Amino acid sequence: MVPVVHLSNAVAVLGQFPVLAGVNLTVNRGEIVLLQGPNGAGKTSLLRLCAGLLPLARGEAVLLGCDLRTQREAVRSRVGLLGHANGLYADLTVAENVRFWGATVGASKPEVQAALQRMGLAQRLTDVAVSRLSAGQKRRTALACLIARRAELWLLDEPHAGLDASARDELDATLRDAAAAGATIIVASHELERAGALATRVVEVVGGQIRTLDGEAA
Amino acid sequence: MFRIARLIAAKDLRVEMRSRVVTNQVLPFAAIVMVMFAFALNSDAVVSRVAPGLVWLATLFSLLILVQRSFAIENADGATDALRAAGVDPGGIFLGKAMALAAQLAVLEVVLLVSAVVLYSTELRVGGIVLLLVTFVAATVGLALVGTLYGGLAGGVRGRETLLPLLLLPVVAPVLIGATRATESALGTGGATVAEGWPWVGLLGVFVALFSVGGTLAFGPLIEE
Numbered sequence: 001m002v003p004v005v006h007l008s009n010a011v012a013v014l015g016q017f018p019v020l021a022g023v024n025l026t027v028n029r030g031e032i033v034l035l036q037g038p039n040g041a042g043k044t045s046l047l048r049l050c051a052g053l054l055p056l057a058r059g060e061a062v063l064l065g066c067d068l069r070t071q072r073e074a075v076r077s078r079v080g081l082l083g084h085a086n087g088l089y090a091d092l093t094v095a096e097n098v099r100f101w102g103a104t105v106g107a108s109k110p111e112v113q114a115a116l117q118r119m120g121l122a123q124r125l126t127d128v129a130v131s132r133l134s135a136g137q138k139r140r141t142a143l144a145c146l147i148a149r150r151a152e153l154w155l156l157d158e159p160h161a162g163l164d165a166s167a168r169d170e171l172d173a174t175l176r177d178a179a180a181a182g183a184t185i186i187v188a189s190h191e192l193e194r195a196g197a198l199a200t201r202v203v204e205v206v207g208g209q210i211r212t213l214d215g216e217a218a
Numbered sequence: 219m220f221r222i223a224r225l226i227a228a229k230d231l232r233v234e235m236r237s238r239v240v241t242n243q244v245l246p247f248a249a250i251v252m253v254m255f256a257f258a259l260n261s262d263a264v265v266s267r268v269a270p271g272l273v274w275l276a277t278l279f280s281l282l283i284l285v286q287r288s289f290a291i292e293n294a295d296g297a298t299d300a301l302r303a304a305g306v307d308p309g310g311i312f313l314g315k316a317m318a319l320a321a322q323l324a325v326l327e328v329v330l331l332v333s334a335v336v337l338y339s340t341e342l343r344v345g346g347i348v349l350l351l352v353t354f355v356a357a358t359v360g361l362a363l364v365g366t367l368y369g370g371l372a373g374g375v376r377g378r379e380t381l382l383p384l385l386l387l388p389v390v391a392p393v394l395i396g397a398t399r400a401t402e403s404a405l406g407t408g409g410a411t412v413a414e415g416w417p418w419v420g421l422l423g424v425f426v427a428l429f430s431v432g433g434t435l436a437f438g439p440l441i442e443e
Contacts, residue, residue, distance in 0.1 A: 085296025
């Protein structure tokens with residue numbers, strides 16, 4: 001089986017500063033991988049590299065069977081990144097946002113409706129402006145946009161931040177469902193207990209490298 | 219690319235229809251600028267003579283607000299990053315945002331022209347209507363293209379609010395000059411004839427062609443930086 005993510009000695013540089021210093025990581029379809037590590041360890045940089053937003057300086061990166069160096073746009077169209085921001089338009093309704101992001105890949109009306117349904121947004125929230133939503137509802141809307149965009153690899157940076165307990169439970173259930181449906185998910189989180197229970201594998205990022213359990217660089 | 223352009227333009231116009239920033243803020247701002255010009259010049263003869271230039275100056279000032287607004291809605295919740303991360307064609311984003319900006323500018327210019335007629339006693343003449351229309355279309359498209367390009371350039375930079383006028387105003391100087399001269403010819407200001415206006419429209423046409431091609435190609439690398 002071809003891995004969804006295959007990074008081999010991947011190096012990324014921000015200005016003069018190496019933010020990823022030789023990362024080796026393989027993630028298979030349907031996995032939920034938790035990236036843990038201290039602030040500045042390189043978790044967000046690793047997600048941005050996988051999203052094609054951070055250039056690969058050295059090494060090899062193959063995502064969804066595409067070489068990140070030569071097929072970056074092909075990777076981007078199949079990857080969904082949800083960072084600290086949701087990428088939503090506050091003046092548009094939930095349905096309009098999901099429809100817009102779905103339309104960027106030519107998603108049909110039933111696909112958009114299915115995405116809203118899966119996130120529990122199809123009933124009373126459809127026509128509500130995003131500016132009037134709670135933090136949890138905005139997160140769910142952003143995830144519905146990823147589904148409508150047919151993202152195969154979900155890259156989530158601190159997805160639980162700002163959510164209350166019930167919204168976190170809902171988010172976890174959503175991510176488990178998505179993984180069961182074939183999505184591959186990489187989560188960067190400080191909330192080890194919660195995210196650890198969700199993940200099928202935990203990976204430690206330290207100093208821009210992946211550490212194995214015995215503390216050696218992978 | 220054109221499918222994405224239509225999608226982006228429709229989204230931007232829908233956001234504008236909901237937020238009503240153009241109708242509630244930009245249009246009143248432009249009208250106030252026109253009134254202030256009249257106060258400052260304080261002479262019917264002078265105001266009437268310089269009316270075409272004042273209309274286009276007011277358009278430029280309003281353009282700065284519209285461009286800031288156009289990119290503020292993308293940056294507010296990280297949508298620019300999301301568009302990049304989603305691999306959305308940057309040429310389509312550029313053309314779509316320029317189309318939406320042009321539509322908003324067109325509404326604004328109608329209001330400014332009516333203001334000029336009311337406040338400055340500007341007279342429209344039948345023989346110059348075609349030249350006036352073509353001038354407004356070409357200048358509007360040119361301003362929208364340059365505004366979008368420089369809005370994208372300044373959008374990811376700290377201090378973008380102050381940087382944008384600094385970058386944009388010198389670049390749109392040819393549009394200001396060409397549109398003003400062509401409008402003067404269309405209106406017959408200072409005895410100008412309609413025939414004198416068409417070469418200026420040609421200049422606007424060259425400007426539009428350069429920035430539509432250049433902007434479509436350059437916008438991707440600009441928002442990547």
